């Protein structure tokens with residue numbers, strides 16, 4: 358992909374700040390970044406958390422691998438290079454949401470540590486909360502669940518570069534939260550996340 362360089366381009370400040378928007382919403386914008394194998398439970402947990410947050414009166418928005426790849430990132434595949442660009446763009450999109458004061462629930466396999474660290478760095482630079490949520494289940498559990506039948510296809514060689522089968526997954530070293538979705542109920546996972554958000558003053 359041809360890289361476009363931003364030259365002679367300057368940030369233009371407005372007269373309304375993130376803080377103004379956060380006061381309006383009575384919450385702090387933040388990104389909760391769910392990472393883990395396909396079938397680990399990222400989307401299921403994010404959907405349940407979104408519902409719980411909205412019920413409590415908090416504005417949040419989910420960004421999800423499959424959905425984003427059907428739209429803004431439809432030109433990207435699953436090579437390491439394309440996954441890096443996928444995650445970089447989603448990192449920037451997440452930041453835009455955080456700047457509006459919204460709580461973003463980003464669920465992506467995001468198998469490479471360097472790609473996730475870049476998104477963390479992007480948030481840190483703008484003094485934004487970034488919580489890495491590692492949805493950690495053994496490959497055998499994810500494969501047994503196989504909610505979309507993709508592991509079966511990967512084992513049959515019909516899908517190449519499938520994370521966990523013939524492509525790597527680099528586990529987070531210091532995630533803010535670990536969810537072992539094979540040992541925890543969905544309700545407990547949501548409770549743990551709400552507690553963590555409350556502790557950090559996000560909600």
Ligand SMILES: Nc1ncnc2c1ncn2[C@@H]1O[C@H](COP(=O)(O)OS(=O)(=O)O)[C@@H](OP(=O)(O)O)[C@H]1O
Pocket residue numbers: 394395396399400421422423426435439440441443444464465466467468505507516517518519520
């Ligand atoms: N090769 C390969 N490896 C992993 N996953 C694959 C692949 N091909 C298709 N899929 C489906 O795409 C979803 C992962 O997209 P992501 O954007 O989250 O991937 S990544 O973060 O860029 O690695 C993933 O969604 P989830 O199952 O929700 O994780 C799969 O449904």
Ligand SMILES: Nc1ncnc2c1ncn2[C@@H]1O[C@H](COP(=O)(O)OP(=O)(O)O)[C@@H](O)[C@H]1O
Pocket residue numbers: 393394395396397398399400401402464492502504538539541542543546
């Ligand atoms: N405690 C749990 N948390 C999350 N998912 C669970 C849990 N227990 C069972 N599951 C099941 O595991 C599967 C996870 O699929 P999904 O959320 O699509 O994973 P991912 O988004 O990581 O690919 C779903 O079928 C879900 O019902």
